[in-house]
Amino acid sequence: xxxxxxxxxxxxxxxxxxxxxxxxxxxxxxxxxxxxxxxxxxxxxxxxxxxxxxxxxxxxxxxxxxxxxxxxxxxxxxxxxxxxxxxxxxxxxxxxxxxxxxxxxxxxxxxxxxxxxxxxxxxxxxxxxxxxxxxxxxxxxxxxxxxxxxxxxxxxxxxxxxxxxxxxxxxxxxxxxxxxxxxxxxxxxxxxxxxxxxxxxxxxxxxxxxxxxxxxxxxxxxxxxxxxxxxxxxxxxxxxxxx
Amino acid sequence: xxxxxxxxxxxxxxxxxxxxxxxxxxxxxxxxxxxxxxxxxxxxxxxxxxxxxxxxxxxxxxxxxxxxxxxxxxxxxxxxxxxxxxxxxxxxxxxxxxxxxxxxxxxxxxxxxxxxxxxxxxxxxxxxxxxxxxxxxxxxxxxxxxxxxxxxxxxxxxxxxxxxxxxxxxxxxxxxxxxxxxxxxxxxxxxxxxxxxxxxxxxxxxxxxxxxxxxxxxxxxxxxxxxxxxxxxxxxxxxxxxxxxxxxxxxxxxxxxxxxxxxxxxxxxxxxxxxxxxxxxxxxxxxxxxxxxxxxxxxxxxxxxxxxxxxxxxxxxxxxxxxxxxxxxxxxxxxxx
Numbered sequence: 001x002x003x004x005x006x007x008x009x010x011x012x013x014x015x016x017x018x019x020x021x022x023x024x025x026x027x028x029x030x031x032x033x034x035x036x037x038x039x040x041x042x043x044x045x046x047x048x049x050x051x052x053x054x055x056x057x058x059x060x061x062x063x064x065x066x067x068x069x070x071x072x073x074x075x076x077x078x079x080x081x082x083x084x085x086x087x088x089x090x091x092x093x094x095x096x097x098x099x100x101x102x103x104x105x106x107x108x109x110x111x112x113x114x115x116x117x118x119x120x121x122x123x124x125x126x127x128x129x130x131x132x133x134x135x136x137x138x139x140x141x142x143x144x145x146x147x148x149x150x151x152x153x154x155x156x157x158x159x160x161x162x163x164x165x166x167x168x169x170x171x172x173x174x175x176x177x178x179x180x181x182x183x184x185x186x187x188x189x190x191x192x193x194x195x196x197x198x199x200x201x202x203x204x205x206x207x208x209x210x211x212x213x214x215x216x217x218x219x220x221x222x223x224x225x226x227x228x229x230x231x232x233x234x235x236x237x238x239x240x241x242x243x
Numbered sequence: 244x245x246x247x248x249x250x251x252x253x254x255x256x257x258x259x260x261x262x263x264x265x266x267x268x269x270x271x272x273x274x275x276x277x278x279x280x281x282x283x284x285x286x287x288x289x290x291x292x293x294x295x296x297x298x299x300x301x302x303x304x305x306x307x308x309x310x311x312x313x314x315x316x317x318x319x320x321x322x323x324x325x326x327x328x329x330x331x332x333x334x335x336x337x338x339x340x341x342x343x344x345x346x347x348x349x350x351x352x353x354x355x356x357x358x359x360x361x362x363x364x365x366x367x368x369x370x371x372x373x374x375x376x377x378x379x380x381x382x383x384x385x386x387x388x389x390x391x392x393x394x395x396x397x398x399x400x401x402x403x404x405x406x407x408x409x410x411x412x413x414x415x416x417x418x419x420x421x422x423x424x425x426x427x428x429x430x431x432x433x434x435x436x437x438x439x440x441x442x443x444x445x446x447x448x449x450x451x452x453x454x455x456x457x458x459x460x461x462x463x464x465x466x467x468x469x470x471x472x473x474x475x476x477x478x479x480x481x482x483x484x485x486x487x488x489x490x491x492x493x494x495x496x497x498x499x500x501x502x503x504x505x506x507x508x509x510x511x512x513x514x515x516x517x518x519x520x521x522x523x524x525x526x527x528x529x530x531x532x533x534x535x536x537x538x539x540x541x542x543x544x545x546x547x548x549x550x551x552x553x554x555x556x557x558x559x560x561x562x563x564x565x566x567x568x569x570x571x572x573x574x575x576x577x578x579x580x
Contacts, residue, residue, distance in 0.1 A: 063452075094435050094439050104430055
């Protein structure tokens with residue numbers, strides 16, 4: 001991926017298996033979020049290919065990619081602030097609904113059954129993320145940690161097979177971060193999805209990921225299990241600078 | 244079923260009101276034609292304001308071209324009723340006069356709405372890619388293009404204006420369509436599709452990332468809104484029986500914007516309130532016609548300072564009746580984690 005003359009991410013080769021928890025780390029400006037934006041169709045890669053379930057998804061709209069089964073959260077929280085917590089989740093489930101505009105205008109039976117189903121499923125999702133108490137609260141009024149959890153809950157409502165988490169632990173205290181780790185593991189096991197995690201909190205990354213991928217200046221410098229990565233001299237140099 | 248009963252009640256009430264106002268119900272009672280006309284124009288403004296609120300208030304796409312779509316509805320339906328009116332009525336010779344007129348009105352309004360929605364689609368597809376100020380300017384431009392285009396078609400009177408259509412619309416029809424507009428917009432907004440529109444207003448990038456085809460949904464909302472403006476235009480034409488392109492300048496678009504901004508962007512009740520308030524003020528201040536716009540600007544500035552979200556903000560009528568429930572829901576129990 002290039003922006004004009006700048007190569008933001010170079011020759012990234014990344015493969016996720018179903019059910020895998022994959023960590024993507026690197027110093028600031030390494031290109032982690034760019035990778036997310038390329039996968040989700042926000043940027044079109046200047047070269048290379050992205051395949052999801054044997055389909056090339058290069059050049060598709062991000063909405064289409066989400067409907068294919070890739071959901072994401074945002075590093076800088078992007079909730080629908082004026083809408084309630086429950087509505088935030090319901091919006092995300094729209095892409096899995098079938099009732100159309102006409103059924104909404106005429107309030108057909110199909111509309112009512114679907115609304116009831118969506119309401120029930122959305123509330124279940126909120127319960128998983130310990131947000132049920134805030135269901136009717138405006139999203140912008142939530143505490144920061146809860147907003148982060150709502151971001152994940154909302155992404156989950158699109159029923160993804162691959163979940164991209166962009167710094168989910170940012171701004172969380174150690175206690176919250178610990179709970180988040182449990183939650184991420186639980187979500188992965190329960191919904192059998194692959195998770196790609198970008199995170200600066202090393203405790204979280206090393207704690208939950210099976211494979212860690214390290215980027216620096218857009219280039220891969222190491223891939224492997226957390227224990228190996230922690231000892232890798234190139235990684236230590238990238239983070240702490242050369243001696 | 245409940246909706247059907249409610250619809251029948253609305254129709255009956257409107258028939259009675261219409262009969263009452265025009266003096267048919269109680270022989271001695273009829274309100275002045277002037278007041279009746281104000282009421283009817285207020286109804287047309289309600290249709291315009293509520294439909295524009297769908298795109299400006301709920302979808303968050305600032306459009307200033309509503310008068311253009313109203314013009315298309317007015318001209319297409321008038322042209323239809325002038326050219327084919329007699330033929331359509333003759334084809335239903337068996338039915339009584341009033342039924343024939345009603346059927347003709349529905350046919351020409353449908354034609355006007357269809358053409359306005361096609362125009363809305365053609366304008367919406369390219370311009371809804373733009374955001375904020377850019378969209379506002381492009382829709383303003385399109386609205387004017389539509390008007391100038393009509394001004395130069397001699398078949399619909401050009402600069403002479405267009406007259407000669409029968410008076411098919413009355414208090415009943417105008418408020419029937421106003422009620423229908425309110426019902427349809429309310430239902431759209433309170434549906435899954437409507438939630439995606441509000442999500443687009445709140446954060447378009449996030450909405451797209453949640454699997455919403457934002458372009459498609461914006462265009463649909465724009466087309467629906469344009470069709471409703473077309474109906475309003477058709478009613479306007481068949482109520483006043485004379486139209487001129489001067490009625491559909493960007494000033495008209497601004498008036499509708501003022502109505503929804505005063506009432507509260509994103510509140511249907513607010514749009515109705517704004518429409519009624521606007522026409523009440525314009526008529527009430529007829530004595531100082533030349534200072535009227537000055538007063539409106541002042542009113543807008545005061546509202547922006549005192550209540551930046553409009554009089555009602557995002558609230559609806561029902562929120563005032565269920566206030567207790569809302570207060571209870573607004574204080575969730577403390578939860579750890």
